[in-house]
Amino acid sequence: MPSGVKVLASVPGDAQSLILTEPALAFLAALHRTFDSTRQSLLRARQASQTRLDAGATLDFPSETAHVRAEPSWHCAPPAPGLEDRRVEITGPTDRKMVVNALNSGAKTFMADFEDSNSPTFSNMVNGQKNLYDAIRHQVDFEQGGKQYKLSEKPAVLIVRPRGWHLDEPRITVDDHPVSGSIFDFALYFFHNAKELVKRGLGPYFYLPKMEHYLEARLWNDIFSFSQSYIGISVGTIRATVLIETLPAAFQMEEILFELRTHSSGLNCGRWDYIFSFIKKRRADPNAILPDRKDVTMESPFMDAYVRLLIQTCHKRKVAAMGGMSAQIPIKNDEKANEIAMGKVRADKLREVTAGHDGTWIAHPLINKIATDIFNEHMLGPNQYHIRREEVRVAASDLLNTKVKGDITDEGVRGNVQAALAYTAAWISGNGCIPINYLMEDAATAEIARVQLWQWVHWKCTLNNGDPISPGYIDSIINDSVKDIKKLVGGIKDEQVKIAADYLKDQVRKTWPSEFLTSDLMWCLENLDGGRWVKSAL
Structure with a gap:
């Protein structure tokens, strides 16, 4: 163990010895010692912000960054190798079967999820890292129940979602303090795989969840710059897509892109967490009461405004505006019910592509063809950056509009x-x-x-x-x-x-x-x- 580092749990098999190596843990410790105090201060700032909202403050676009929003000349980095066309992205946890099936699904990319679709047992976290390590090197094939799982010659491009800033990784301590779950997930994946990915013509790509402030994006950018220098690869090799899935972040989309502009590959409409955040942040406001969950659709005023602003913002800064997840999955043995469910998926994906999104999310391989066909028909090029949505005018009141029918x-x-x-x-x-x-x-x-x-x-x-x-x-x-x-x-x-x-x-x-x-x-x-x-x- 590097000095000051402790591992308080163990995983059977060889995953732990492969992933929790002394050099990898030394890198993790360096990140923790350099950046965790900033993370802690940003989490305290979240608490202070919620206290102000509970006392009656309202959310608005930050006045101190008006110049960032007004300046037309800055743009984010051009698409990285493998991220030029992201019309369909499949998501899911990092168990070995899911990794193989998702990479073979035909989707353009696979978001391997250490966050919301994952329960962070130590086994899930460490074995998930090993599964991705093996998949990158095309050594992930296995047999289960008499069935062979074999990676295709041209799998989807891999993107990894670490946990949010709020979660600790309590099984690893540095100087007797738990490390950040975000930093743990990022550090181990990056340290073991960044150079291998570059060698294969790609790069270390990430989805960043649940940020509430542009300073939280700045922290990620600082970590990216530090990490690239640490292992000796070019600044800008890392690319990150930010999920706009908290209400405060919707008021700071341009600022978040600006902070990450060297490493940015766009924003994503994280619709379900966004609804959760909308309720939670406005918990003290009786005017923010929403009806049944099924009635809070993408056509709801506050959701529609958020989507329009996100597409306009991304295309103004020349990065991808990614759509969200349809919750429906295929229904076996009931053709009529399945057609109704898949009809909802088609309608959702058609709404996204015609609104100007550059890609969408799916949760099941059998939905890939539906989503791909719709985007192929309506998005002839690799993206829709040319759809500027310059007519869009979204005020703070639009993002807070709760006139939802239901x-x-x-x-x-x-x-x-x-x-x-x-x-x-x-x-x-x-x-x-x-x-x-x-x-x-x-x-x-x-x-x-x-x-x-x-x-x-x-x-x-x-x-x-x-x-x-x-x-x-x-x-x-x-x-x-x-x-x-x-x-x-x-x-x-x-x-x-x-x-x-x-x-x-x-x-x-x-x-x-x-x-x-x-x-x-x-x-x-x-x-x-x-x-x-x-x-x-x-």
């Missing part, structure tokens, strides 16, 4: 309870991505469900039939739902279902909802990893 229904409440319970129980069992009722649920959709339930209880909302939404009413639905959760999600235990149920009951009674369920419930993963961790003091 009701709060018993069905909507029950759907939220089921999604939050099932996902939470799955997550603490080590599974971060689950299908429920033919929708792909991950941490983002579970978070929407959780904070909507809190919002409806906190503001004493009523159902469309006039019945009050009380803690007792939520409790009764939780109790009714518990017996079905193990049928919905395989591999979970009664104890894990109970933890999820107790957690949700507690959440709807809080003065304010927790920031992230994943932060709250990391302690549940400790038993899966076998050992005691160092907890963050923040």
